[in-house]
Amino acid sequence: MRNIWIIAKNTLKLEIRDKILYGIIVFGLLYVFFTLFLADLVLKEPSMVKAFGLTGIYFFNAIIALFLGTTSFFKDVDRKVVYFILSKPVSRMQFVLGKFFGLCMVLLLTSAILGVAYAGVVLYEHAGFDWIGLTAIAMQFLEMALFLAFAIFVSTFASSLLSIVYTSGVFFLGHIVSQLVTDAKAIGLGGIKLWLVEILYYIFPNLEKFDARDFAIHAVPAPFTSFALAAAYAAVYIILLLTAAVWIFDKKEI
């Protein structure tokens, strides 16, 4: 555990020194503040501030997760910095987990910064303290953690560019896969086509489970039981992905 924490802490320290990350956070903050004007332009309604704000935070966090997940682990291995670490009493499992938790801490930090800005903007719009909105940001964080685990898993066997392609593909499929199954059944698709769609459904994570934005936008009471189930779903998926990543990385000739 100690080495995982040291690697995680070091990853956080290094990533928050990255100017690209700063750039994304600054744009994210500008966007969240800009939602005040966007909402005024559309309907002058606080729900629009929430809709624009939460979607923006989701978008910027997805960029950060994609950027960190596909580059950080890969660079350490490709540039052989990992030689310094693995020649010390550090296992490959500790290295993979350390990188994952370090990147999660970066995402937690960016989610917190953007979340505070969002809560401030919603308060300014006299829409009260948006607990559900913050819950939606927490759910987004879980989705991004899963996204990071997938990116690290792919980075153990693919280049940085391929990781971007695969991870983006999973992000896209993860959002449409449940709808695909529903639509396939609705139009009466059968046989091998339905079977293929169902395979996709079981292989790819269902990222729609983490979308809690509508509850915040429409001020509907949040279904905390389904959020808890989604959190458990993310945990299981992350454990499976990281186990596979460790298994592949253990066999990799570095």
Add this chain to the structure above:
Amino acid sequence: MVDFSHLTKAYKKRVVVDDFTLSVDVPIFGFLGQNGAGKTTIMKMIVGLLDPTSGTITIDGALSSHPIFKKKLGYMPETPYFYERMTGLEFLRFCDELFDNNNSGANPTARTSHYEGILKKVGIFAARNAEIRTYSKGMRQRLGFAQSLVNDPEYLFLDEPLDGLDPIGRREMKEVMLGLKHEGRRIFLNTHILADVEEICDEVGIIHQGKILYAGSVKAFCAGKPLEERFMETVQAHEKQETQI
């Protein structure tokens, strides 16, 4: 004592280290060989970065890749790469923290003095608070050497430690190595620079195509001839023998 017993490493069908058997028990031992001879692969197997296809490496009777042994070794990879946005001092602290040893409870100020002492020893103390991305090639080489010393290792494995250093730098690093020898540490170094071997190694191992062609003292190997000439003779004799087979 370091024992290599029937050590073999193959990447698919390409054999890089071939049935390598050797015992080493001298303060400074140099692996000498051409580029691609298998020196780096052997060193990576010693420190646990690569698993042998077959055979074992034991140090003082224990497997070298065992985590307990790793606490006693220092390793400097060939052409070291670093976290560019860290400072030299931060990098040493990070490396030291990875050793869950008796230093963990030590006073942070004392540890910082320890890192500063190492940086002074390798000649980059003045740049300790500068980001590594500003370091020259020679400074990176020195930092790579420095990090191998953070845990006060009993055994040091240095892969081409003098590469990229200017003549003064080479001289200074050789003096550091000799100093470490006098402190009782064992040093293994890989090099293809014959003059370095002649100057600081107690014994050498001549490696060619993953095989050990000679192991013993430099003086006995040279037998009155220049090291370069003897090295070429040995390698050519082996190649001729291989061709005849």
